Amino acid sequence: MSTFAPTQPAASRASRAWSGRRRWPLVSGTGAAIAAALVLLPLAFLVVQAQQSGWGEVQRLLLRHSVAVLLWNTLRLTAACTVLCAVIGVAAAWCVERTVLPGRRLWAVALVLPFGIPDFVVGFSWVSIAPGLHGYLAAVMIMTLSLYPLVYLPARTALANADAGLEETARSLGLGPWQTFARITLRQIWPAVLGGCLLVTLGLLAEYGAFEIVQYQTFTVAIFTEFKLGFDTVAACALSLVLVLLSIAVLGGELALGGRGRTSRSGPGVRRAPARLPLRRWTLPVLGCLVALCGVALGVPIGSLVYWMLRGNSSTLPGTSLLSAVAHTAAFGAAAAGIATALAVPVTALTMRHRNRLTLLIERLAYLPMALPGLVVALGLVSFSVRYAFALYESSLELIVAYAILFLPLAIVGVRSAMGQSSARLEEVGRSLGVRPAAVWLRVTLPVIAPGLASAFALVFISSSTELTATLLLRPTGVDTLATQFWSYTTAFSYGAAAPYAGMMVVISAVPAYLLSRRVSTLARRRPDA
Amino acid sequence: MSRLIVTDLWKGYGGPPVLQGVDLSVEPGSLTAVLGLSGCGKTTLLRVIAGFERPERGSVTLAGRVLDNGHSYMPIERRSIGYVPQEGALFPHLSVSANVGFGLPRRERSGRAVGDLLDMVGIAALAERFPHELSGGEQQRVALARALARRPDALLLDEPFSSLDASLRTRVREEVHALLREQGVTTVLVTHDQEEALSLADDVAVLRDGRIVQQGAPVELYERPADEHLARFLGAVNLVDAHIAEGSAKTRLGALELRPGHSAPPGPGVVMIRPEQLAVRRADAAGDGEDGLGGTVEQCRYYGHDALLEIRPREPGAGELLLARVAGAQALPAGTAVTVAARGPVTALD
Numbered sequence: 001m002s003t004f005a006p007t008q009p010a011a012s013r014a015s016r017a018w019s020g021r022r023r024w025p026l027v028s029g030t031g032a033a034i035a036a037a038l039v040l041l042p043l044a045f046l047v048v049q050a051q052q053s054g055w056g057e058v059q060r061l062l063l064r065h066s067v068a069v070l071l072w073n074t075l076r077l078t079a080a081c082t083v084l085c086a087v088i089g090v091a092a093a094w095c096v097e098r099t100v101l102p103g104r105r106l107w108a109v110a111l112v113l114p115f116g117i118p119d120f121v122v123g124f125s126w127v128s129i130a131p132g133l134h135g136y137l138a139a140v141m142i143m144t145l146s147l148y149p150l151v152y153l154p155a156r157t158a159l160a161n162a163d164a165g166l167e168e169t170a171r172s173l174g175l176g177p178w179q180t181f182a183r184i185t186l187r188q189i190w191p192a193v194l195g196g197c198l199l200v201t202l203g204l205l206a207e208y209g210a211f212e213i214v215q216y217q218t219f220t221v222a223i224f225t226e227f228k229l230g231f232d233t234v235a236a237c238a239l240s241l242v243l244v245l246l247s248i249a250v251l252g253g254e255l256a257l258g259g260r261g262r263t264s265r266s267g268p269g270v271r272r273a274p275a276r277l278p279l280r281r282w283t284l285p286v287l288g289c290l291v292a293l294c295g296v297a298l299g300v301p302i303g304s305l306v307y308w309m310l311r312g313n314s315s316t317l318p319g320t321s322l323l324s325a326v327a328h329t330a331a332f333g334a335a336a337a338g339i340a341t342a343l344a345v346p347v348t349a350l351t352m353r354h355r356n357r358l359t360l361l362i363e364r365l366a367y368l369p370m371a372l373p374g375l376v377v378a379l380g381l382v383s384f385s386v387r388y389a390f391a392l393y394e395s396s397l398e399l400i401v402a403y404a405i406l407f408l409p410l411a412i413v414g415v416r417s418a419m420g421q422s423s424a425r426l427e428e429v430g431r432s433l434g435v436r437p438a439a440v441w442l443r444v445t446l447p448v449i450a451p452g453l454a455s456a457f458a459l460v461f462i463s464s465s466t467e468l469t470a471t472l473l474l475r476p477t478g479v480d481t482l483a484t485q486f487w488s489y490t491t492a493f494s495y496g497a498a499a500p501y502a503g504m505m506v507v508i509s510a511v512p513a514y515l516l517s518r519r520v521s522t523l524a525r526r527r528p529d530a
Numbered sequence: 531m532s533r534l535i536v537t538d539l540w541k542g543y544g545g546p547p548v549l550q551g552v553d554l555s556v557e558p559g560s561l562t563a564v565l566g567l568s569g570c571g572k573t574t575l576l577r578v579i580a581g582f583e584r585p586e587r588g589s590v591t592l593a594g595r596v597l598d599n600g601h602s603y604m605p606i607e608r609r610s611i612g613y614v615p616q617e618g619a620l621f622p623h624l625s626v627s628a629n630v631g632f633g634l635p636r637r638e639r640s641g642r643a644v645g646d647l648l649d650m651v652g653i654a655a656l657a658e659r660f661p662h663e664l665s666g667g668e669q670q671r672v673a674l675a676r677a678l679a680r681r682p683d684a685l686l687l688d689e690p691f692s693s694l695d696a697s698l699r700t701r702v703r704e705e706v707h708a709l710l711r712e713q714g715v716t717t718v719l720v721t722h723d724q725e726e727a728l729s730l731a732d733d734v735a736v737l738r739d740g741r742i743v744q745q746g747a748p749v750e751l752y753e754r755p756a757d758e759h760l761a762r763f764l765g766a767v768n769l770v771d772a773h774i775a776e777g778s779a780k781t782r783l784g785a786l787e788l789r790p791g792h793s794a795p796p797g798p799g800v801v802m803i804r805p806e807q808l809a810v811r812r813a814d815a816a817g818d819g820e821d822g823l824g825g826t827v828e829q830c831r832y833y834g835h836d837a838l839l840e841i842r843p844r845e846p847g848a849g850e851l852l853l854a855r856v857a858g859a860q861a862l863p864a865g866t867a868v869t870v871a872a873r874g875p876v877t878a879l880d
Contacts, residue, residue: 425619428582431606432613433633434680440607443632447623 025354031346036365038343038405042372042380043244046237049383053234061238066222070239074218074246077139078204084144085200089151090193092293094181095286097159099277107290108156114297115149116509118466118483120209121502122146124490125304127213139216145297146210147203151196153455157417158192159185164275177277195413198254198367202409205247206373209468209487219243220373224469227375240376244368251364302506308499321480326504329465329481332396333508336403337411337460343404344411344456345449348419367409374470377402382473399474403464410463411456418452458512465508482508532593532683532716533558534579539588541574548574549585550740556684556733558593559714561707562745563721563731565763571740572720573616576686579718580613581606592716593683612677612685612715617693618669620661626672627657633680647675650709667698674706678713685710687719691726703730724764728752736760754789754877755802761879766805766838766853774799774878782843783808783823787874794878801876808854810839813867822871825852827862837861841870 050058061067095101096108114122123142126133162185170180186193208220219239227236279286344366351363369377381402385392392398426448430440446453468483475484482501489498534556541549548571556562566572577583579590581597581604589599592611597604620629630647631639638644648654651671661669670690677685690706691699707730710717721727727734728748735745744756755761758769772779772786779788779801786801813824824844828851831838839862841852852870862868 425615426621428580428606429613429615429619430621430632432580432582432609432611433676434607434610435633436607437605444621448621450623 025350028346028350028353031343032350032359032362032366035343035347035408036362038401039365039369039408041384042377042405043368045380045383046240046244046376049233049237050241053237057234058238058241061235062242067239067242070217070219070222071242073136073216074205077136077143077216077218078201080140081143081147081204082197082201084140085148085151086193086197088144088148088293089196090155090186090189092148092152092290093155093159094185095290097156099279099286101279101286101290102283107294110294110298111152111290112149113506113510114145114294114301115147115153116462116466117146117298117301117506118209118468118502119143119146119207120213120468121305121466121486121505122301123210123213124495124498124502125301128308128495129300129304134215136216138214139211142210142214143204143207147200148297150199150203151193153459154192154196154413154417155189157451157455158189162188192417194254194257195416198250199409199413201250202247202367205243205250208373208375219246220375223373224375227379236375236379240373243376244372247368247372248364251367255360255364305499305502305506308495309503311496321485322500322504325480325482325485325501326508328479329483329505330508332400332403332481333461333464335400336407336464337457339400339404340408340411340460341415341453341456343408344415345453347408348412348415352416352419353424363412366412369406369408372406374402374406374467375473377405378470378473381405394474394476396476396479399471399476402470402474403460403467406467406470407460407463410459414454414456414459415449415452417455418449461512462509466505534593534684534716534718535589535591536575536579537589537591539575539578539590540586541571541578541583542586547586548740549578549588552588552737552740552742554718554735554742554745556716556718558716560732561710561717561719561730562733562735563719563727564735564737564742565721565724565727566737568722570737572722572737573688575737576613576688576718576720579684580611580686581609610680610683612680612682614670614673614677614685614687614690616689618661618666618673620664620669620672620676622661624660625657626653626659626661626664629661629672630675630679632676643679647679650678651675652705666693666695667702670694670702674709678715681715683716685715685717687717689721690719692721692723728764736763752804754791755879758800758802758879761802766855768803768805768808768852769800769879770803772799772801772878773797774801779876779878781872783870783872786872786876789875789877792878792880794880800879802879803872803876805838805853805855807873807876808852809871809873810841810854810856810860810862811869811871812862813869822869823852824867824869827864827866827868829864830861832858832861834858839868841868843870 092107092111096104096111101107119142122145126138126142166184166188167180170184171177175183205218206220207218208224211218211221212224219242223236223239223243226232226239347363347366351359381398382393385395385398426444427437427440430444431437435443465481466483468487471481471484472487475481482505486498486501486505489495489501534554536552536554539549539552540547552571552575554562554564554575564572564575574583578585578598584603585598585600587600590597591599592609595604596602597609621632624632627644627648628639631644634643645654645657648657651674653668653671653675656664656668656672661672664672670693674687674690691703694702703726719727719730728751731748733745734748734751735742736751737743738759744751744760751760752764755764758767761767761769770781770783772781774788774794774796776796777788777790779786779799781801783803786803788801809822811822825841826844827839828842829840831840835858836855837858837860839854839856841854843852844867854870856862
């Protein structure tokens with residue numbers, strides 16, 4: 001055996017620059033850089049604003065007693081909601097994907113639908129039927145019921161794609177069903193669940209409308225109040241900086257918990273679909289739980305909306321303004337979903353295929369907007385356009401870009417769930433068949449990750465359609481979306497007039513949620529792992 | 531012609547190098563098996579040849595074209611090398627015929643070409659199926675047809691039969707062998723199965739610790755392994771003390787003819803006798819004790835077509851157990867007294 005180490009000729013180092021394999025990071029790298037730059041734009045505004053007023057002033061604002069209260073409020077709410085969402089989301093996903101649940105196709109869809117009801121509408125629906133509802137517990141309940149689908153959806157995809165062989169092996173090694181679930185199944189879906197929890201946590205940090213309605217003070221509510229009512233930009237920015245730091249801590253925590261675990265399979269052959277567990281005498285209790293969950297998460301908001309619609313029937317129906325609001329909402333949502341998905345692909349490709357500190361940083365940056373209140377992103381864009389690109393100011397494009405920035409994290413979660421399963425090996429084989437990298441990407445990678453793209457698109461579309469705060473700030477003059485119309489009627493206590501707009505938001509979100517659900521179940525069956 | 535030449539190839543993944551100066555030459559139209567234990571660098575070697583990985587040093591040329599020599603690098607898609615990975619790696623979203631036609635120009639994808647390829651590997655009836663609807667053997671055939679579709683200059687097979695069950699494996703192996711013969715494509719097959727390597731390949735190269743320790747025709751390798759380790763790797767052996775002389779060796783089994791060309795010095799040494807070179811007779815048969823070594827069968831491992839006998843020499847101090855392979859019908863139960871004789875020629879080990 002030889003003992004000398006190979007010396008690497010300098011020439012081989014140089015030739016890497018134009019090797020076919022290493023050209024790809026350039027393409028995905030460019031896309032990821034654009035995404036990162038867009039995300040950093042509003043952040044830059046925060047820092048610029050804070051700097052202009054002086055750091056001493058910022059320090060003075062942050063040391064006020066109320067900041068500690070806000071911090072405590074925000075943290076205890078976040079902890080409780082995230083844990084509840086994880087438990088509910090995984091349990092519901094498991095029932096739908098792994099048991100012979102009667103009517104499971106229906107449940108699969110019904111369980112996603114609460115995500116289509118904006119948090120502020122859920123808050124409105126509870127408070128309007130139970131006016132005494134406010135404070136911590138009300139906030140925890142409303143946010144859990146609104147956000148658990150963020151865990152449910154990725155958990156379901158992961159459960160559908162998990163390898164049955166591993167679970168069967170565990171059972172044959174003497175593990176009971178519960179142990180198998182805890183030690184094998186949960187491990188397999190862990191990255192997906194953690195990704196969902198991350199979104200829940202970040203979504204909680206960014207929520208404004210629902211907390212305003214139940215009168216629960218968090219950072220975001222305080223920022224909105226400082227800016228909108230106190231016209232205190234400096235205080236708003238100072239508080240926003242704390243919020244950004246909180247989100248960075250959350251992202252770091254997810255990393256520590258191993259959210260980036262590899263889920264690609266290595267075994268030979270084609271994956272088998274996991275077996276479904278017969279429920280037998282558990283059928284009724286499980287059905288009961290699902291009915292209860294859908295009842296509170298879906299039934300109460302919809303029932304309340306229907307009630308107010310019927311009550312408000314005496315007033316004239318806002319026919320044409322409703323239609324134009326629908327058109328605007330759908331157009332903005334679709335455009336934003338397209339952009340966000342297109343940006344999520346290079347970010348995901350880069351971070352999954354070329355893992356290093358820089359790409360990890362880019363991925364983390366891309367997650368940041370979930371923790372930035374729509375308000376902060378909107379203000380960042382307003383300030384940017386007023387100073388540097390006035391043509392963008394109050395344009396549709398600016399609103400669409402704001403949506404794309406805000407919901408980029410959702411798109412990444414969707415794309416990542418699919419790309420983790422698609423193997424770089426398929427691309428290698430494609431190229432060895434004489435097909436150029438770009439064509440391989442179109443003919444292999446894209447179709448394989450298509451379910452992920454569809455779910456990314458749907459997630460962004462739903463979220464954009466129901467976004468309130470950024471829309472209030474950025475919409476072009478005279479253009480109303482469903483959310484802004486709903487909010488202006490609600491704040492004027494015209495619940496009857498507001499209800500149809502909320503109803504339309506639910507309908508608009510239900511369509512992609514339904515399609516998404518169908519795709520997940522059919523494609524999961526069609527798509528063996530490679 | 532499409533000769534594949536690999537010279538002094540080095541490759542590591544940050545840690546100790548996986549390939550440590552691999553030299554390999556594959557004759558045009560021949561099938562060369564790279565044989566090695568798992569983790570010896572077989573797959574890495576194939577991936578470097580295919581262009582999926584870049585070597586740190588060394589060169590790969592195919593049909594006179596330089597694929598990689600540290601200075602220039604030919605992109606994967608221009609190499610004209612078909613690759614069949616271990617698990618097939620069929621495109622899950624495409625039907626069998628679309629998989630096979632993947633690398634063909636668009637107008638040929640729907641034509642006769644794909645049908646002919648499917649016929650060739652015997653799965654014409656499955657053209658419209660999807661990969662998840664195929665058995666392991668069918669998937670391998672599709673992967674093979676896909677790799678051959680563009681008539682590549684070379685074909686790389688990465689343990690293509692290891693995921694198939696035993697009965698299917700032999701059949702698919704033979705069919706693939708016949709097919710590759712017919713196509714005359716230069717092929718490198720990577721395997722850890724010595725039987726597969728010996729029975730399929732024109733040439734076998736043994737990869738150990740990141741280098742090729744011996745390359746040659748199967749018979750050459752089996753009969754004249756470079757060292758004891760290699761001798762055992764390729765099959766069961768008896769290593770018998772001997773006194774080496776010109777053209778023959780004196781052993782406890784008598785004087786045996788030596789294969790020429792060995793480099794062992796005259797004097798005390800070791801010869802390698804394969805189990806099938808030992809003839810075993812019942813000791814009570816006629817001609818008892820004529821020539822050969824008396825012993826007792828200690829264990830009989832019966833395989834059906836043949837049986838492997840472990841024989842304890844009778845005289846004390848006559849050395850360790852002898853392994854003898856006999857036809858299945860001649861299997862002898864444990865405890866049988868036997869006489870063992872060797873049929874030359876045998877190989878002297880260094």
